[in-house]
Amino acid sequence: MAERKNKKAAASPKSKAASDKAGTAKKKSAPTSKQTKTATAKKAESKAGPPNQTFDNTMDLIEHDLDAILDMFMRVSNLFSNLSPAERARLIGAGVRNYGFIEKARDIARDNPAFLPPNFDIDQFSADLQSFDKVRQVFLIAEKLETIAADKMLLMSNDLYRESLRVYNTLKEQSRARVAGARDLFMALETFFKKRRPSDRPPTEKQEIRKAEGIIKGTVDGEMFLKNEKAKKTGGVHEVIEDIHKDQIAGKKSAEFNEK
Secondary structure, eight states, X not given: OHHHHHHHHHHHHHHHHHHHHHHHHHHHHSOOHHHHHHHHHHHHHHHHOSTTHHHHHHHHHHHHHHHHHHHHHHHHHTOOSOOOHHHHHHSOOOOHHHHHHHHXXXXXXXXXXXXXXXXXXXXXXXXXXXXHHHHHHHHHHHHXXXXXXXXXXXXXXXXXXXXXXXXXXHHHHHHHTTOTTHHHHHHHHHGGGSOOOOTTSXXXXXXXXXXXXXXXXXXXXXXXXXXXXXXXXXXXXXXXEEEOOTTSOHHHHHHHHHHO
8 A cells, every 4th residue: 555655646746747738738729718809800800801891892782783773663664764843743642641542442443343433444443553552662662771871971971071171170280380282282172161152143132132231321332223113012023233333432322322
């Protein structure tokens, strides 16, 4: 017994060293959860490519499919152009209340054939109503898609506009600091913030009143003749004929206007 105990005691340091060595090798060979997570993330990133690639590819696919669906719908419906406003005005739109009216008329006509108008085809009427329901479902899906796409565009345009403002403000500061080449770049963006008044639009009523008051008070150079037709309590039809003279004195023109 004593000899066996001594043998065990003598062999125990070796077995302990061997088990420690095996444990160390096991620890080295088995990657930690953090290392595994990092490797998986890197692999996913290498597959995904650029950050927007998956999104852009999906949008391209949707656009391609929608173009094909639109072409298919136009061919099957024999409708290759939008209705004009005049054509729309002549048609009776089917709102929610009209849907119920149409379906109720179909039910009554189907159940009471003795009361149908002459040459009324109830089978064709029912088939047309079924086709209309299918078109309505397509419209509801397209409307939902339009709403989602509009919301996504609004969110993305908001972010893009804010980032563009960062570029604009940076160029503005650099232009003020007289950094070489910054002013021309800043002015290229500055043009988008200048208000443009189209000259082909007629002046509004407020603008006409403001000009008339300016001429009377002598703060604006020019002449203005007011012509009124069919005067009524509610106001007749009037025509404004104006001729602005920028080189003449405002006070003199105002005095002439008052004398008249």
